[in-house]
Amino acid sequence: MTQQEWGQLRKRLLKTVGQNNYTTWIEPLKFRELTDGIVTFDVPTNFMGNYVSQNFSDLILHELKSEYDDVRRLSFAVAANAQARPTALDAPTPAATAPAAQTSTSALAAAALDKRFTFDSFVVGKPNELAHAAARRVAEGGPVTFNPLFLYGGVGLGKTHLMHAIAWELRARQPGMNVLYLSAEQFMYRFVQALRDRKMMDFKELFRSVDVLMVDDVQFIAGKDSTQEEFFHTFNALVDQNKQIIISADRAPGEIKDLEERVKSRLQCGLIVDLHPTDYELRLGILQSKVEQQQLVYPDLKVEDGVLEFLALRISNNVRVLEGALTRLFAFASLVGRKIDLDLTQDCLADVLRASERKITVEEIQRKVSEHYNIRLSDMIGPKRLRSYARPRQVAMYLCKHLTSRSLPEIGRRFGGRDHTTVMHGVKRIDELRQQDGQIAEDLELLRRALEA
Numbered sequence: 001m002t003q004q005e006w007g008q009l010r011k012r013l014l015k016t017v018g019q020n021n022y023t024t025w026i027e028p029l030k031f032r033e034l035t036d037g038i039v040t041f042d043v044p045t046n047f048m049g050n051y052v053s054q055n056f057s058d059l060i061l062h063e064l065k066s067e068y069d070d071v072r073r074l075s076f077a078v079a080a081n082a083q084a085r086p087t088a089l090d091a092p093t094p095a096a097t098a099p100a101a102q103t104s105t106s107a108l109a110a111a112a113l114d115k116r117f118t119f120d121s122f123v124v125g126k127p128n129e130l131a132h133a134a135a136r137r138v139a140e141g142g143p144v145t146f147n148p149l150f151l152y153g154g155v156g157l158g159k160t161h162l163m164h165a166i167a168w169e170l171r172a173r174q175p176g177m178n179v180l181y182l183s184a185e186q187f188m189y190r191f192v193q194a195l196r197d198r199k200m201m202d203f204k205e206l207f208r209s210v211d212v213l214m215v216d217d218v219q220f221i222a223g224k225d226s227t228q229e230e231f232f233h234t235f236n237a238l239v240d241q242n243k244q245i246i247i248s249a250d251r252a253p254g255e256i257k258d259l260e261e262r263v264k265s266r267l268q269c270g271l272i273v274d275l276h277p278t279d280y281e282l283r284l285g286i287l288q289s290k291v292e293q294q295q296l297v298y299p300d301l302k303v304e305d306g307v308l309e310f311l312a313l314r315i316s317n318n319v320r321v322l323e324g325a326l327t328r329l330f331a332f333a334s335l336v337g338r339k340i341d342l343d344l345t346q347d348c349l350a351d352v353l354r355a356s357e358r359k360i361t362v363e364e365i366q367r368k369v370s371e372h373y374n375i376r377l378s379d380m381i382g383p384k385r386l387r388s389y390a391r392p393r394q395v396a397m398y399l400c401k402h403l404t405s406r407s408l409p410e411i412g413r414r415f416g417g418r419d420h421t422t423v424m425h426g427v428k429r430i431d432e433l434r435q436q437d438g439q440i441a442e443d444l445e446l447l448r449r450a451l452e453a
């Protein structure tokens, strides 16, 4: 790697950390060397090295690893002492080393586990309770009851966190167990390397000898035919031996494009659970727990009333964005010596707040409405014409028309391929009922509030 390559790579962090953080913390990092899996950056001060190490090292590592498979950890050296090594920051003290340096790696581990991703630090709420319960069950390490466990959900909702938590727990309960966690990308990389080096036997042996296999972001292998084929064989061999498999993806197996049918159907055999987009209560809970973590770094900083509620209301579903916002807020407050109140929040996070203006989706509306009327989502979208399904369906269509920018034909398509005239009729009917029927008016108000929260 060169400074120029790092210059390209770091740009990917801009979106996640925000412009302020990027300019303050990421841009000043100068790549020095990559040796024995350790990437060393020159930094102007100790404080900066510590700060970056504590707050951004996982993100930086993630990007580096996506390009350079052998990268294991980061080290920061104060630029003035560039010739004198090791620097204070090279020493593996908890404050100065990246999380990956504090990881546990069994002989088989292909990817480092993040120390922070445990069950203890996972905040449970309605949107993730099922996924959490399933993960807990698997982590008990009892007899395999569902295989695979398939976790899916949108970006930054905690899939990787839950997978690491399972791995930590299994290793704690049964230290002798071979738990292999890796991303689908790493699976492919290893497979290609084995082919190239004519070491397919070793590859097969390695994967078939694990007790628990965890593959993150499996959608990555879609469209990659030989990797899918090998994955399919690995999967079958492990299921045959009754070994637990845990998979994550950004969508349900049936919805991953360019994934072979036989792989899809294998993935659908076990338990499929999704992490729903976070709701207000969960976001607030997560923020409260992250504040406690930030206060370990900044014991003097307090968060004024109303700030967390404001963030939970205004910032998007993605927990990573939420965390990033909080990190930035604490850093900013400590740099400028101001208290963390609403004024500071608005000054410091203006761009994040603008970017996460809530966009309500058709799927969210369908889910909220079906929960509200206590019917199944499939019945709402399906062909049944009974009033107990048809009315909620019309309510949902009405809300889609008013709360999203979707056209009537598009809405019709999302409701089981109905015609736009059906949608138009439904919307009109609810408009009429709203005037006459207090209950419908109340339902609409409640739903609207829940969706806009």
Ligand SMILES: Nc1ncnc2c1ncn2[C@@H]1O[C@H](COP(=O)(O)OP(=O)(O)OP(=O)(O)O)[C@@H](O)[C@H]1O
Pocket: 117, 121, 122, 123, 124, 128, 153, 154, 155, 156, 157, 158, 159, 160, 161, 162, 217, 250, 286, 319, 320, 323
């Ligand atoms: N319920 C939660 N409690 C505490 N932290 C959470 C929770 N959900 C997510 N996070 C945090 O949010 C960040 C993003 O989570 P994670 O990396 O697990 O997301 P992901 O679903 O794997 O996303 P991606 O699709 O980008 O891989 C992590 O720092 C994680 O610790």
